[in-house]
Amino acid sequence: MMVFKRIFDVFSMFSYKHILREDEKSEESGPADFERAINNSGYGKFNFLLLLAVLPASFSSIFSSSAMSYVLPSAECDLGLTMFDKGLLNSMTFAGMICTSFFWGFMTDTFGRKKIMFYGYMVTGILSLATCFSHTSWLLILFKFLDGVVISGPYAALMSYLAEVHNETHRSRTYMWLGVFFSLGNISLPCIAWLIIPQKWTINLVSGTVNISSWRVFLAICSLPEFLACIAMFTLPESPRFLLLKGRREEALEVFKKIYAVNTGKDPDTYPIKDLEDEYSVKTSNNNVKDKIRSCWQQIRPLFLSPNIVKLVAIGLIQLGATIGSNSIRLWMPQLFTMMEHFKNDYMKHEKLRSQPRFCYMLGQQSTTNHNSSNSFVNETLNIAHTCIPPELNSKVFINSIVIATTGVVGYTLAGTLITVVGKKKLIATCFVVAAACCASLYWAEDANSILGLCSVFVAMSSIGGACVVNIIVDNFPTCLRTMAVSLTMMVGRIGAVIGNLLFPVLFNLSCLGPFVMIGSASLVSALLVILLPRKHSKKNKAKQVA
Secondary structure, three states: OHHHHHHHHHHHHHHHHHHHHHHHHHHHHOOEOHHHHHHHOOOOHHHHHHHHHHHHHHHHHHHHHHOHHHHHHHHHHHHOOOHHHHHHHHHHHHHHHHHOHHHHHHHHHHHOHHHHHHHHHHHHHHHHHHHOOOOOHHHHHHHHHHHHHHHHHHHHHHHHHHHHOOOHHHHHHHHHHHHHHHHHHHHHHHHHHHHHOOOOEEEEOOOOEEEEOHHHHHHHHHOHHHHHHHHHHHHOOOOHHHHHHOOOHHHHHHHHHHHHHHHHOOOHHHOOOOOEOOOOOHHHHOOOHHHHHHHHHHHHHHHHOHHHHHHHHHHHHHHHHHHHHHHHHHHHHHHHHHHHHHHHHHHHHHOOOOOOOOHHHHOOOOOOOOOOHHHOHHHHHOOOOOOOOOOOOOHHHHHHHHHHHHHHHHHHHHHHHHHHHHOHHHHHHHHHHHHHHHHHHHOOOOOHHHHHHHHHHHHHHHHHHHHHHHHHHHHHOOHHHHHHHHHHHHHHHHHHHHHHHHHHHHHHHHOOHHHHHHHHHHHHHHHHHHHHOOOOOOOOOOOOOOO
């Protein structure tokens, strides 16, 4: 009897598997949702080509926001830049991003990801190229503001596009590669500046030789990634998820077939999915702008109610403090290092100092000697003299910037390991406390290597602390509110970058201690605010309050 029972069980098992296969076949033959469709399209050549397209796009975002920091010392004489002008130039890209964050979100959801990326990178490239022809400071400031206005659009579209052409398994891996590309952009920018800015550029014409400012050549080269990104985005298909949300199922199916054909090398007609499910609401398709605004407000309203608003304000202030510190020091470091090298190469030739001067002394803020007061270091670095002489850019300025960028990459790598061991809140608080200590130590630093080390650790710690805030958002906000919470905190972070870069020259002209007090205090306040954040909630159904 036991033998017959075993045979019956085996037969039943095979019969059950046969039934499952039949169910799977019938399920495959029916309309598929997005996740099943993208899974069947595979992962391969298309995704690798997409990463190649993302590389210049990520570089363009970094170059747009950071390239100006390497231009300021060289363009000081050509454009008559004051310290406050330099602060404006460092902050204008972020100011432009702030003004159009929500506008580009609406445009991306209306016209599609590909169009915004293609035309956005094209216009950004044209604006970046136009900056090298600026003959006045206000024109350069205007171009950088418009650059920030436009670059915010394709960047937001790229973030959505990457999520909508990958399945859940490969989505996070793709964003990890995006972080790697951003780090490579931060490292490659000072390398390009090192190759271009110290050189003498001339053009031989019939009438004679024309000298071209090296910073103009540098800005022109920095526009190349944007044009390359524009060409790359033209070759990509529209996001299939966007097409589905617009009710264009046939077009979405054709995109899935193209991805499938590129990944597998097979004929597009062999794609197993023959029909797709609708993922759009007919009820909202004919609404006017007023109804759409009301619908959006009803969706995000819980974010501004009692339990969420306190956490949102706390996290926003943490991000504000993080970007006030990291973006101020990071963008002003090339200028400060140039001033230090100028002090060493020029001023110390006339003055034999018994001991190594402190950081602020080298920046020209504590000079007590009267040697050649009409041509003192303060006048040469902080004010625009009648006979302005551009500083000789030492290679150490660019090497120091490369070291700072590389330290940030190493810091991110270690943070990815430590965040699971130490915990998110402890890691963020520790990063901000260490950053504040480094900022305070800069005031008394004397050796050039110690100044570089303190700056590197500060930028790495404050950047890691700001990046980890996103994980805090995931723990404290429900899925339906996370995207808006991330967008708002990123906007607050950009506001911090603008505030920090505008206040830095103002406080610096008053006293060298001023900007370091501001940045150190912002880091300490961010560390204290981390303590006020609640722990991760275990109740999953608590926050579903969307109308």
